[in-house]
Amino acid sequence: MAKKNTLGLWIGGAAGDGNASAGESFMQICARSGLHSYAYNSYQSLIRGGHVLFQLAISEKKAWVHPDAPDILIALNQDTIERVAKDAISAILFNSDKIKVDESKLKKGCKAFGLPIMQLAPNPLMQNTVAVGALIQLVGADLGLYEEMLRERFGKKTKEVQDANVAAAKAGYDYAAKNFGDIGIQLPKGKGKKAVLTGNQAFGAGAVVAGCKFYSAYPMTPASGIMHWLAPRAAKYGMVFKQAEDELAAMNMAVGAGHAGARSMTGTSGGGFALMTEAIGMAGMIEAPVVVVTVQRGGPSTGLPTKTEQGDLFQVIGASQGDFPKAIIAPSTVEDAYKTVGEAFNLAEKYQLPVMIVSDLTLSEHLETVDDFELDMPIERGVWATPRKNGEAGEPFLRYMNTDTGVSPRAVPGQEGLLYVAGTDEHDEKGDLISDVHTDPAKRRMMMEKRQRKMTFLAKELKPTKVEGPADADLTIVCWGSTYTLVRHLMETVNAAGGKKINILNIRYVYPFATEDVTAALKKAKKVLAIELNFTGQMCRLIRMETGIEIKDKLLSYDGEPIPVEKALAKVQEALNG
Amino acid sequence: MAKKNTLGLWIGGAAGDGNASAGESFMQICARSGLHSYAYNSYQSLIRGGHVLFQLAISEKKAWVHPDAPDILIALNQDTIERVAKDAISAILFNSDKIKVDESKLKKGCKAFGLPIMQLAPNPLMQNTVAVGALIQLVGADLGLYEEMLRERFGKKTKEVQDANVAAAKAGYDYAAKNFGDIGIQLPKGKGKKAVLTGNQAFGAGAVVAGCKFYSAYPMTPASGIMHWLAPRAAKYGMVFKQAEDELAAMNMAVGAGHAGARSMTGTSGGGFALMTEAIGMAGMIEAPVVVVTVQRGGPSTGLPTKTEQGDLFQVIGASQGDFPKAIIAPSTVEDAYKTVGEAFNLAEKYQLPVMIVSDLTLSEHLETVDDFELDMPIERGVWATPRKNGEAGEPFLRYMNTDTGVSPRAVPGQEGLLYVAGTDEHDEKGDLISDVHTDPAKRRMMMEKRQRKMTFLAKELKPTKVEGPADADLTIVCWGSTYTLVRHLMETVNAAGGKKINILNIRYVYPFATEDVTAALKKAKKVLAIELNFTGQMCRLIRMETGIEIKDKLLSYDGEPIPVEKALAKVQEALNG
């Protein structure tokens, strides 16, 4: 029988046991040998203890989801055995010094491979390294790459520490070779090295490349990853990174920096976003470009800080009082996250408005291999007023000039001859308040129309929203955000099977909404199923508002977990056959 | 020719000139003689200067709108003459000592009646009193009532001050009798005395009667009127009134008070509401009853602080992250404002959730006569857990017990034997956090479903949303909030004319939405026209989201002013005939 050439791996332990970092190392090795992978780490809102489960899929072709069940489970504590040993398919690796496995409770054919850590390593803390060594042997991965990685990781430590870790890995490898039988898995060799990163890292890297020069934020899971990636790197790229005293400050600082002429961004999650909303309206009114990333997590309120959900759609749409121009984009993949930042900055500057990027915990925190793509992004800053020697000015500068596109040539403080005051009160073209003029409905209307006119032009330059997959599919699945990757996996699985076919309508533009494209796609669809992670079917509601079309068949999940593939597949089959 | 028995009155001056208070006095006199009235005061975001225009309609039957143009204009400064003298129909009253009127610029038949204030009063500041005296004479109102009112108003001043004012009024009256001709207006005598109040005062009075014991707020136009009415009266009714340091505090205090067992309320406008949103989600999660009044004004951002708009609908709908139970009600009239507070408190306590009342500047600040109605309101506090002697408790108290209705018997701090912690993290029935338990999707689902289940039951007890007016009308006008009174006026006007007929679908329940009622009404309508005060047609968008029905014909106004009757009538005629 040919060996299996993909791997589902789970690593379970408590917070502080380092399972995520063991998993990431292994993922990295595979990526360096050209394999694809997708990982989701399930953890809790606590610093030590609890149960953390790193769930990884590895394969030669692009991996879109983490596995429902593991071929191999590495258990770093007894609790992991009790919870998930029953799910393992082929083998369980564990520290036999302290963990007991009752083989009678395992799946048929699943082997329990105990590692006597005390014999194999000088320090029980090295259990992860030993286990990864053994894992490498079991799946035929490259121990040399792991050695390389360990030396990198402990690069700042002494040679002794490096050597001890390398030895521990080797000991695990050798012990497995000698004592564990073959389990029928052999990972292939891919081509080249692949990058491994999270959505948050992609937002950070995207910001650097997009020319973001100011990032202000207040820590909040699951958005902190952006801050953590940027903080040590910002200065190198000339970006001011500012931790603020709260989200009110983070957002208002970003608006101030955007107004002053720097590309500026902030990032947060729902509770912090609530505090940012007032200043998002300010950006709309004073026409300051700014980018806000909000990463959804389990709600409402503090909710499930470390769990995933897509429940903040209307919070973002409804951010701040009154009608004002803005854009809202929801990327779906790590690559998309990176590119969305560039797109957001261009829209923000060209149309002088706030752009919100809506992410979710899964997108922001999961790790994914990404094939190389064009990293460069065009930087489009829109139209500027030409500075003029003070004396020359025959008339006042009209910062908010009423133009055909609604976009007024921009000026920033410090420029010659373009003095103006940007005010959150309604103002005239020059910027002078009209809130204290008796009643100037005509001017007010003009200014509202000028600002809103920008939306017409902005909408025109957005990329089309297209159905992905076979045009004549039997079922169109509507999704948004990270749920796209699950749906993509479903499509590849179902369509490969030969029978009925599905395609995907992924909604990326939340505002302005691609009403025509979406209407056309839904009208053309034979059947429609929506999959989203919230209670009320928020995207379905938005679609109905924008197109009038009601999507009746929905898979809504709101338990904090990504939807298991099995469950989604069952629902798709039901929809296809129903 | 029979004399006209209604009056359109405008009083114009600068901020600080006291025109609103002159207008209110006159309105009060008419109300005391049993007449109806409706007044809108147009002012600006500044303390002195500018142009303030008090616009009042008086009639025997209920007045629903202020007049597009005045029969009589009282001008307190020259600026008023320049701006609006041309609109006056019958007469202009002005201080001839300092104001000039060019009669050639007036409407045909409009008379300029100068009052030589220096001759008529000891102090030029009494010009308002003199003018009101003259006005009373011109329209045949009751000078005795004015005298009574002046003595009340200056009740705390000396007898001399009172007498001087009464004399000034009399002087104006006599001067008019002697020098001004008849202008063909005679106000009738109505029956009984009528109450005159603003929407904000109705919110305040409603709160007192509904048993609100805690009102926290931060000043913000146009919501401050609630605070200003309550602050001096709260203690008398056992209500703690607390000015907070900002809206974050105002809302969080209200949640704390609601949690502790007091009926609690807060009030604000869009910018402040933005700051309240996070804690609204908290109330949803910890199931604390609380009522929030948000009064819309011209947006976006600081916008037009003293102008009217209905532009915050999605801000309120989208308040805070995640899905949680809540209710949103938009009252339309002063009486409705009063009653809505009572309804809101009952819903808040019975379903243990935040209830938002959405008002707008026009509703909150306009003055209206209200016929007596049943002021009492039922107070329904929902289900409570029965306190138990500590020792008795055989099992922990389940504050968040999963019940058939989703409503769990409530307990408040200080009660015997019902200890629990209310947490904004997801929790189990007892209240213990589940955000740090590995992954308990089943419990999470149960708690989400328990909370959301409350919505089903809440929705069932809301009053039906009905069409008002002739069932077989040719046009159904959709409106919400204060715009209802304009539409009511339109309906009475159009339907009285005998030709085609209109009826009204006023949307009062924003959330949960009366989907069935509204769908049925719209399906039955021959033609539909929506009138609302915002740029994007927010209520139309909401209706489409909830019913799938798109309302194409809209009168949208976003210039900060209430829509003039003329303009609305023209649109209605177009819709009827188009």
Next chain:
Amino acid sequence: MANQLVSKEFHAPVRTPAAEAVAHKPTDFKSDVKPDWCPSCGDFGVLAGLQKAVSTLGLQPKDILTVSGIGCSSNLPGFFRTYGVHSLHGRSVAVATGAKLANPDLTVIITGGDGDGYGIGLGHFLHAVRRNLDVTYIVMNNQIYGLTTGQASPTTSVAAKTKSTPGGCIEGPLNPLALAIVSGATFVARAFSGEPNHMADVMAQAIKHKGFSLVDCFSPCVTYNKINTYQWFKERVYKLEDKKHDAADFKAALDRAFEEPEKIPLGVFYKREGAATYEDQDGAIQKFGPAVRQKLGTTPEERKAIWDSFK
């Protein structure tokens, strides 16, 4: 559900009079949830201190409301057997204010972290101070954001490397004691988790004090703050009681507040007795007592009077 009876009627809470108070051991204030802090986290000491303090004072669990924000430290109410609200990050003081004004009979204890109280919540904290509300604020000051895995807080020292200040912190730390003192606090103290008995004693004094009381507690974060460790504090702390400090002396209190970081005083820095609390001056509370015990509803006469006032 045997013991969980449902009632249509509200049985308003009544504080147990001192004479009827039942003695509770510190362990009676343990909830059945096991604290999930990292082993050796300073917050264990604060929890224990608090349990001892309320026990010493003879308080009844039901008469205490503990309100926290969000953070490791803000998890405390879950482990403390009293009524509790685990509210929003930075808003504990405002929530507690509302609850206290609705029911002044409650002993209200606010607990939370330095980020929660001195960072995002700074405004509420100082405004509560100037109100002299009769509540006790216990801050577990670990000079770091613990729950979000180690960013700089407003009390992080200059040059400290954290996740958000990898090159070293370049902002000066706030001095919470001095801020409270200059804002009119009537009781300002400091304690240290490494001195549990002293801490319990200071907390008891704070809770007993009528008016706003602050106890800033050094509560080491063993996971993310490798500078301000137990050892670091042990080398620096001393007790004000041992130095004849006069807590009634405003200037002396301020001087002590600025002694750190070389020498760190523990104990009561400042105390002013007899100042009226906010509740004592509120008209409604004075006339009608706790809002939560008032009967709701108005008489027909009251309603008529209100309505007539508009006529």
Next chain:
Amino acid sequence: MANQLVSKEFHAPVRTPAAEAVAHKPTDFKSDVKPDWCPSCGDFGVLAGLQKAVSTLGLQPKDILTVSGIGCSSNLPGFFRTYGVHSLHGRSVAVATGAKLANPDLTVIITGGDGDGYGIGLGHFLHAVRRNLDVTYIVMNNQIYGLTTGQASPTTSVAAKTKSTPGGCIEGPLNPLALAIVSGATFVARAFSGEPNHMADVMAQAIKHKGFSLVDCFSPCVTYNKINTYQWFKERVYKLEDKKHDAADFKAALDRAFEEPEKIPLGVFYKREGAATYEDQDGAIQKFGPAVRQKLGTTPEERKAIWDSFK
């Protein structure tokens, strides 16, 4: 539109070097909008003081950014011929922080009211202080909420009757000077609209000071504050310069901050020179200068390095 040319290219702002600076009279800093404050409002004096101060310092209108919140006082930027942002109520300090960090070459002046800065904005104010950002904060302290027609502010005195405290205010006022001093401010001063020349002088010193400077200005609200009138202040104010006050003395500064309300000192309470500003310590600014003058975009090498770091 003759003079309003449009460009696809961004001409980054450059501060006029002192040598090329053109002299501007105070009236050159008058915008063409007439202030709409009530006649005799104290804010006229503050505006005049500010115009004189920047004129004295030889600053160019284009190099100044004035940021305010919302309130009568916050209308100031509209009347002051510089760049301006009339931002949100309570957020001026945060907006100014962002602008200053994006372009440290700007002279950033923050203006606003007591409600704006010490009420809703208190947290931002004190956090900016501890950062020692090089900005000047001018607060028009009229001890009332003016624009919203007369409610109590955080500096309203006890017992004062306002629209929101009809029975008299029962909260203690904050002491903004003391708060700034204990939070590490490097320049703290007070001025009074009734002493225009002194005010202009203090403002000039504040703007010149490198680091965070606060000028709390008594700016009487003639419409809503009938207690703290020009006359009331005139009877109480004196100048620190006349009393040999040593502004380098931290304790003396605090003592002076607590002298009021009997005697109210004007002038510079506290000043510390040589403290590093936040901008001076930020890595990006130090390496690359003002963000707003950097070229955007990365080199292929930089992009490759970033991408490779994930491999």
